Amino acid sequence: MITMNDVIREGHPTLRKVAEEVNLPASEEDKGTLKDMMEFVINSQVPELANKYDLRPGIGIAAPQINVSKRMIAIHVTDDQESLLSYALFNPKIISHSVEKSYLTVGEGCLSVDREVEGYVPRYARVTVKAITLDGKEVKLRLKGLPAIVFQHEIDHLNGVMFYDHINQEDPMEEPEGAIAIER
Template sequence: MILMKDIIREGHPTLRKVAEEVTFPISEDIKQLGLNLHEYVMNSQNPEMVEKYGLRPGIGLAAPQVNESKRVFALHIEGEGKIEASFIAINPKIVSHSVEMTYITSGEGCLSVDRDVEGFVPRYARITVKAYDVEGKEFKKRLKGLPAIAFQHELDHLNGIMFYDHIDQKAPFKEIPNAVPFVRE
């Protein structure tokens, strides 16, 4: 089980490396890594698990954040009593995206960043993605809203990019052209 002590923090060199593609067939180690990442994000949204293990809530976690430089991440997003997105993505790619942009009005956070970073992070409003699951089956999804934003955040981790790299340093709250704000309750 992944705990907060297993998540590396900003400044660690693994967070700035481009993660390696996963080779097929998918090894048991990679399969377990994906399952462990998914388990963390699910546990981190369960108040009893948060209290018992001191977890910081998160909706996504990428392999580089646990010091594994592999192209794997997991998302788990629940909203209004239903699951909006919950999957493990191996070798994920964005195959198409909207012209329209979006950003979370309250800003983004990250389990590898122990400080508040203010500012808007521009993201594509809608994306079509391809990836593989832990069984090695390819899947394609269309994402919008928070799942699309979270997918892009985690994909950035696989490319050595931190969310705050996208924030305009001189004007962090500058209006983003062609963007519809996303308000997170």
């Protein structure tokens, strides 16, 4: 079981590397790692389990955050219709995105960052992601709102990018021009 002790923190070199594609069909080891990542995200959202195992609540995690430099992400989040989007994916890739931007009004956080980082993180308002599921099927997901932001945040980890890299350094609290504000 993955715990916060397995999550590497900012400054660790793996977080700045471009992760490698997962060879498909995925090995049992890679499938196991991805299942463990999904279990972590789900458990972290259950208060009793989060307290018991000292887990910080998260809605997504990328393999580089547990020091595995491979293109795998696990996301467990509800959209604005309260529909649950729960995905454990290999080799996710943004294949298209909107011109329009969005941002979370509360800013973004990260399991690998133990400090508050002030500032708005501009993201694409809508993205289409293609990936392979745990059972080897290709999926194409059209996302908007919070799920679109979460997918971009996790895919950034696969490319060695941290969320605060997107924040306007001169004026972190300047609202991105013409962007949709998303409440969380």
